[in-house]
Amino acid sequence: MNKPKTLYPGMTAVHLGCMLGSPRHLALRRCGAAISRFAGRRVCSTMDQPEPITLRYFACQGRGQILRYMLFDSGRPFTDEIIGSEAEYNALPPGAMGICNYLPVYEGPDGSGGTMQLGQSKAITYHVAMLLGYTPATARESAKASEVFCLASEDVYSAILLGIWQTHMTGNPALVAAIPKMRQRLGNLETMLGARGALGASRPVDFSDFAALFAVDLIEQLFTPPAAASVLEPVPTVRGNAALLRQRSGVQAALERRCERMTGCPGEPEVVAAFREMEEKALEGAAGEYGGS
Numbered sequence: 001m002n003k004p005k006t007l008y009p010g011m012t013a014v015h016l017g018c019m020l021g022s023p024r025h026l027a028l029r030r031c032g033a034a035i036s037r038f039a040g041r042r043v044c045s046t047m048d049q050p051e052p053i054t055l056r057y058f059a060c061q062g063r064g065q066i067l068r069y070m071l072f073d074s075g076r077p078f079t080d081e082i083i084g085s086e087a088e089y090n091a092l093p094p095g096a097m098g099i100c101n102y103l104p105v106y107e108g109p110d111g112s113g114g115t116m117q118l119g120q121s122k123a124i125t126y127h128v129a130m131l132l133g134y135t136p137a138t139a140r141e142s143a144k145a146s147e148v149f150c151l152a153s154e155d156v157y158s159a160i161l162l163g164i165w166q167t168h169m170t171g172n173p174a175l176v177a178a179i180p181k182m183r184q185r186l187g188n189l190e191t192m193l194g195a196r197g198a199l200g201a202s203r204p205v206d207f208s209d210f211a212a213l214f215a216v217d218l219i220e221q222l223f224t225p226p227a228a229a230s231v232l233e234p235v236p237t238v239r240g241n242a243a244l245l246r247q248r249s250g251v252q253a254a255l256e257r258r259c260e261r262m263t264g265c266p267g268e269p270e271v272v273a274a275f276r277e278m279e280e281k282a283l284e285g286a287a288g289e290y291g292g293s
């Protein structure tokens with residue numbers, strides 16, 4: 001047997017094999033375009049690709065979801081390459097995971113007439129946003145979009161994704177510990193988005209809006225419906241913007257194809273079920289929590 005490849009500390013390719021996808025992930029899904037198998041990997045691509053773009057990522061939402069939202073929403077032809085099994089992971093050609101040896105990886109135009117490979121989900125977000133017209137026109141607006149993006153990604157959705165991982169790996173209720181600040185963080189998101197103006201009325205969609213949408217997505221997937229409603233009720237701009245984005249055909253295409261798993265954590269269903277037993281306790285701690293991360 002091959003020696004397992006080390007992935008995260010304390011985690012091996014054997015874990016990866018478990019963490020990658022339920023049978024649903026491994027099935028071919030409709031994507032409103034051509035679906036084919038290429039080099040053993042599941043691939044969805046739109047037709048008539050003038051300049052190919054490939055997004056390569058695992059069969060989970062994780063650090064790929066806002067990229068998928070942007071790419072689908074743009075209508076730009078791209079290949080959504082989903083690595084759905086350990087065998088597919090092991091069959092990746094050298095260099096497919098980029099310089100960081102991580103996914104997601106972007107391959108496509110560099111915006112300067114050439115092509116490039118890019119790793120790191122945030123760097124990919126900034127690049128794809130620039131390429132596809134999701135970067136605000138002024139430096140000020142761009143900075144304000146980054147502010148929203150950083151809050152939504154680091155303080156909301158990465159906290160949830162890492163909480164799921166840590167809970168699985170340590171057996172501690174790390175997810176519960178990540179939740180008390182969610183109301184405060186969503187409140188900050190509400191203030192920031194409110195200050196920028198509601199989508200459609202005063203400004204076009206930019207990359208940060210997809211990050212805010214994904215934050216809402218994760219909260220709705222993680223909590224029971226009443227708890228999600230109680231967290232989202234006080235943030236009408238966040239909810240309203242998410243609802244507007246979900247009406248867009250590209251976002252709907254991305255949602256139709258959305259991976260079932262939030263993370264690739266092998267124990268995610270159990271972690272989430274256990275969390276729901278404790279969600280009330282987690283939310284009780286939500287008042288008056290400041291500082292730290």
Ligand SMILES: N[C@@H](CCC(=O)N[C@@H](CS)C(=O)NCC(=O)O)C(=O)O
Pocket residue numbers: 006007008058062063101102103104119120121122
């Ligand atoms: N900071 C990186 C983190 C990427 C990352 O942790 N990727 C994980 C999957 S979500 C991965 O590729 N794990 C496989 C490995 O470490 O070999 C980013 O934001 O892109």
